Amino acid sequence: MAALAVACTVVACSPVSNDEGGAKSGEDQAAGQDNFGTPADPAAVKKGGKLVIALSAEPDALDPTLSRSLYSRYVFQAICQKLYDVNEQAQVVPQLATALPSTSSDGRTVTIPLRQGARFADGTPFDSAAVKATLQRHLTNARSARKSELGPVETVDTPDANTVVIHLKQPFAPLVGALADRAGMIMSPKALQSLGDNFANAPVCVGPFKFAKRVPQNSIDVVRDPNFYDASKVNFDAISWHILSDASIRAANLRSGDAQVADSISTQDYAALRGDSSLTVLQSQSLGYQGLTFNIGNVDGVGTPPKPINRPIAQNAKVRQAFEYALDRKALVQAVFNGLFAPACSPISPASPFSSEQAQTCVPHDPAKAKQLLSEAGAQTPYPVAMLISNTPDSLRLAQALQAMVKDGGFDLKINPVEYSSLLDEQDRGNFELLQLGWSGRIDPDANITNFVGTGGSQNVSGYSNPQLDTVLTQARQSNDLEERKKLYGQAVAILQQDDALIYLYRQRNLTAVSQKIQGLQVFPDGVIRAAFAGFTK
Incomplete structure (x- = not known):
């Protein structure tokens, strides 16, 4: 068996930032520089206490098979370890596996060695039976959000x-890359057997903490797990996430x-929080994007075959x-x-090794061209569009700015703000014309593209289907050659910009404020808050 080419030459050893070193202290951190945080010094932190995290939105189902939101990944990081993780340079590292996979010469057999003694x-x-049970559930559950992430997995053996x-x-x-995210979170077969589709009510995995309770729309609590294989490195007794959608209230707390x-501190609060000597602001460039998704075929719900929608904006590109x-x-x-975020015109980050000039091509701002295209399409002007968006203050400011901006191009944008959890439900059901939502991003571009715009993708809420795009994405999935994949993703971006089912808008910075009373909390480019091994300063 040879070392898996993708694991090192393409994924595991590909940084996504030109910023070397990464972590910097709050005192010497300049605006816009990455600061991932640093691991806790065991001699400088004390055991015990409860960490409270003010969270900007409620996580969806605490079930690795079903979950779709970034916020559930914060909780999973404490309770559900994965076969692989990513480090601050967005490189894949073993977690419940003991080494990167090996693969056969034809690329179709992948072998993963597992940690021994974990519970x-x-x-x-x-053990391997638990890994098999989890992967099979990801592949066969009717509501799985992981199936398309795992691609052409045929069988799983446990020698x-x-x-x-x-x-x-x-x-x-x-x-x-998929096994370094929710697809690689291994669930207890005993809990799966007893809870079935209700696993999210009492999730059981391997982790530094274990689930304690959830109060919907309010909080999620976990407590230290004495069964964890590295329990001596865990400092907090408990972690509690408090759902506070208003950024100003989070800052006040x-x-x-x-x-x-x-x-997710607001860019409006950034300067004040960064200037507060009792706080540190961790920040990094997101691997993901924020975008605008049109419903062009999602009639019966995500994952169902696309059907025609009788609206010009759905029918005419x-x-x-x-x-x-x-x-x-x-x-x-x-x-x-305030200029802290960056414009985005594609799902490929400019810092990604998969980026190219074609992948970063951007449609210019041209209101006259917009009106010309509306005229060519025979559409009325102003053309009315209803947009579903989260009801947070920052999202509403974005919506109002979009509303004013597109008016010059011949559009009358109506804003429909809803709670984040409702937004996820409505997008899945196809109850929208246009919605604003983003993706926190993954290290392999396939995970930022195929699931959302590939035919039948488990998060293709647009109901978009283009066989030409599917062919290009499939070719990119099967290639281990970096240059070939770069070329193919450039072609994919060109197709996406012609069809415009999903318009990429901007790329966030991950902004997390932390009290100086805490040491060891880290946030990497994947956007996940890593609190499991942090602690209170002595």
């Missing part, structure tokens, strides 16, 4: 308790000491292209986010 929170052993062998129908370059961490020409991305990020 789930319910005391049952972690012994400490080895898993995955057989693929064809080579699949993104597999390791941080200043008052009611919370020690606040995620020229109307959607007109909307993109009406957008001024640079002006938008400057006005709404």
Whole structure:
């Protein structure tokens, strides 16, 4: 067996930032520089206490098979370890596996060695049978959000308790990246057997903490798990996530000491929080994007075959292209986010090794061209569009800026704000015309594209289907050659910009404020708050 080419040459050893070193102290951190945080010094932190994190939105189902939101990944990081993780340089590293996978010469057989002696929170052993049960559930559950992430997995074998062998129908370059996210979170077979589709009510995995309780729309609590294989490195007795959708309230809780961490701080609060000597602001460039998704075929719900929708904006790409020409991305990020975020025109980050000039091609702001395309499409002007968006203050400011901006291009944008959890439900059901939502991003571009725009993708809420795009994405999935994949993703971006089912708008920075009373909390480019091994300063 040879070392898996993708794991090192493409995924595991590919940084996504030109910023070397990464972590810097709050004192010497300049605006816009990455600061991932640093691991805790065991001699400088004390055991015990409860960490309170002010969270900007409620996580969806705490079930690795079903979950779709970034916020559930914060909780999973504490309770559900994965076969692989990513480090601050966005490189894949083993977690419940003991080494990067090896693969056969034809790229279709992948072997993963597993950690020995680990136990789930319910005391049952972690082994190859548990990995197989989890992967099979991801592949067969009717509501699975992981199926398309795992691509052409055909069978899973368990030659012994400490080895898993995955057989693929064809080579699949993104597999390791997928196993470094929710697809690689291994669930207790005992809990799966007893809870079934209600696993999220009492999730059981391998982790530093274990699930304690959830109060919907309010909080999620976890407590230290004595079964964890590295329990001596865990400092907190408990972690509690408090759902506070208003960024100003999160900041107030941080200043008052009611919370020690606040995620997704507003760019409006950034300067003040960064200037507060009692706080540190961790920041990094997101691997993902924020975008605008049109419903062009999601009639019966995500995952069902696309059906025609009797709206010009769904039927005619020229109307959607007109909307993109009406957008001024640079002006938008400057006005709404004080220039802290960056315009985005594709799902490929400019810092990614998979980026290319073609992948970064951007449609210019041209309101006259927008009106011309509306005229060519025979659409009325102003053309009315209803947009579903989260009801947070920052999202509403974005919506209002978009509303004013696209008016010059011939659009009348109506804003429909809803709670984040409702937004996820409505998008899945197809109850929208246009919605604003983003993706926190993954290290392999396939995970930022195929699931959302590939035919039948488990998060293709647009109902978009283009066989030409599917062919290009499949070729990219099967190639281990970096240059070939770069070329193919450039072609994919060109197709996406012609069809405009999803318009990429801007790329966030991950902004997390942390009390100086806490050491060891980290946030990497994947956007996940890593609090499991942090602690209170002595």
